[in-house]
Amino acid sequence: MKAVVLERTCKAExxxxxxxxxxxxxxxxxxxRVKGFGINRSEVILRDYEADESYIKLPRIPGIECVGEVINPSNSNFKKGDIVCCLMGGMGRTYDGSYAEYTLIPIKNTFKIQDESLEKLSLEKLISIPETYFTAFGSLFECLDLKKEDILLIRGGTSAAGLSAIQLxxxxxxxxxATSRSEKGIAKLKDLxxxxxxxxxxxxSDEVLKITHNGVxxxxxxxGATxxxxxxxxxxxxxxxxxxxxLGGEEYIKNFDPITYVPNGKYLTGFFSNYPSQEAIDELFKFIIDYNVETNISKIFTNLEDISKAHKLMESNKAQGKIIFKLEDL
Structure with missing residues (x-):
């Protein structure tokens, strides 16, 4: 089969x-059998420097998500021919991921796409959903418990996850x-x-307080940290x-003291997307269908040979939407 194999840290090209x-x-x-997959910032980080860490065993096929067809269900409850999405849980890091024509994924990280979703959503839309929308959905509704009466600030609004969160x-x-670092990004946000x-x-914060007076x-x-x-x-x-x-480029806050850093009466949480479940995936797809959410796709590649172009586009911060590969039709 064809696959992108990471032998060492390297440039996109x-x-x-x-x-x-x-x-x-x-x-x-x-x-x-991989029908398609999305490109994610974490895969750029893996290629750029994380693959040098001792916990990454090279060579490795990257890719933390995909949509595909079950070819051999092994000892799972899946059937041959089931259309599934796979994501997270060490995919593309602990074990080989989705930058390939075939991939072998743990049962616990493989989730059946229900018939309603297959009937109502295009393959391109299905490919664009798993990791990005799972992250945005979990952040908004599991962690923030977002309500319609809330004022929500989204920082990094033109990232793929940011645009997804805006739609949700x-x-x-x-x-x-919502924020962006560029006027072009602001124009994109206004279009939404x-x-x-x-x-x-x-x-x-001063600009936010001018809008809201008491804050969001x-x-x-x-x-992130910055x-x-x-x-x-x-x-x-x-x-x-x-x-x-x-997105700020720093993963940690040096000398972080939660007692002084987090003011009285304000709450800090984080969404860790490493543990999806079938119930959570079903809820996500149902929400997208029920609310007629139009996923924001920036670029569709159809040839695995274009992987360098996809990574360069991700690094440029100009995508303003999800970058996906569609390798096969349903």
């Missing part, structure tokens, strides 16, 4: 397609303030009918921040 054996079926894993939050009519937009220079009810922060203190200053008393990304 160094990614190549190789011929490797189709994985042999083993107990507790399902053999999937708009579907329940929450008021949204975001209620308020702010150029994010790292210090936006909820913050979904995709920037913006957390300013996000806290944007939050009202009894408000909640969910940190779900590291």
């Amino acid at each position: 160094d990614l190549k397609v190789s011929e490797v054996p189709i994985p042999e079926i083993v107990e507790d894993k399902v053999l999937i 939050a708009k579907s329940i009519n929450a008021t949204i303030i 009918d975001v209620d308020y937009t702010i150029i994010d220079n790292g210090n936006i 009810d909820k913050v979904l922060d995709f920037i 913006s957390l203190k300013d996000s806290m200053n944007s939050l009202k008393f009894r408000g909640i921040i969910c940190v779900t990304g590291v």
